Amino acid sequence: MKHALASLAFALASCALLAQDTAPLTFDVASVKPNRSGENSTHIGHSGGTLTVTNATLKYCILRAYGVADAQVSGPSWLDTERYDIVAKAAADAANDRHALRLRALLAERFKLAVHRETKEAPVYALVVAKNGPKIKKEESGDAGDGDLESGRGHVTAKAVAMTHLATFLAGPRAALGRVVINQTGLNGAYSFTLEWTPEGADSRGMDSPPPILTALQEQLGLKVETRKAPVEILFIDHVEKIPTEN
Secondary structure (H helix, E strand, C coil): CHHHHHHHHHHHHHHHHHHHHHCCCCCCEEEEEECCCCCCCEEEEEECCEEEEEEEEHHHHHHHHHCCCHHHEECCHHHHCCEEEEEEECCCCCCHHHHHHHHHHHHHHHCCCEEEEEEEEEEEEEEEECCCCCCCEEECCCCCCEEEEEEECCEEEEEEECHHHHHHHHCCCCCCCCCEEEECCCCCCEEEEEEECCCCCCCCCCCCCCCCHHHHHHHHHCEEEEEEEEEEEEEEEEECCCCCCCC
16 A cells, blocks of 8 residues: 555656646746837847846747747738837746747737747758858857847847857848848857948948948858758747737
């Protein structure tokens, strides 16, 4: 009888642990509000278990949550125009590299986001190191590479970010490359840099104007993109609501 009870207790404990492992990661508390400032600059940062997103489109949040590029999301047009502020808090020692999973759960809860995925072959850009090597500063602090990235029209400033985040940015609406960008730099760790360029269609400011983004990428960061073909996963938005549920 004692053996049977011990076995039952072990089985129940195992089920509880399994449920904890499979349960979605969530933030302990979060504030989600529409941003009506009319500004174009977006900021995202992590500090002590807190994720702060300022003036971001919902598509930008989806890109960060699912680790996909702009060209990989198929959904309503307002995803590119409606902007939001998010302050979400987990335990102070929560791993920043798991915030993407927590953000997925938050978007599902507050925006009722539901998605499915399909894969197809498509042209992509591979982000690689240019001939003369990288011109970006590697951080030696041991940061996991999930630091701050702040962008505006024609510029981006990054502090301690991984190259995968730069690839995601280049595939997004700010860079407007129009393709998925895959990180194939082989550069591990976290890097800080500033990139400035003249967006396509912008008025030139003369001789001092920065170059187009692909030229700037090579001249300022020592990186470039090459055209490849690869299977691309498309994230289809099955349902999403414009107004988030109350905090």
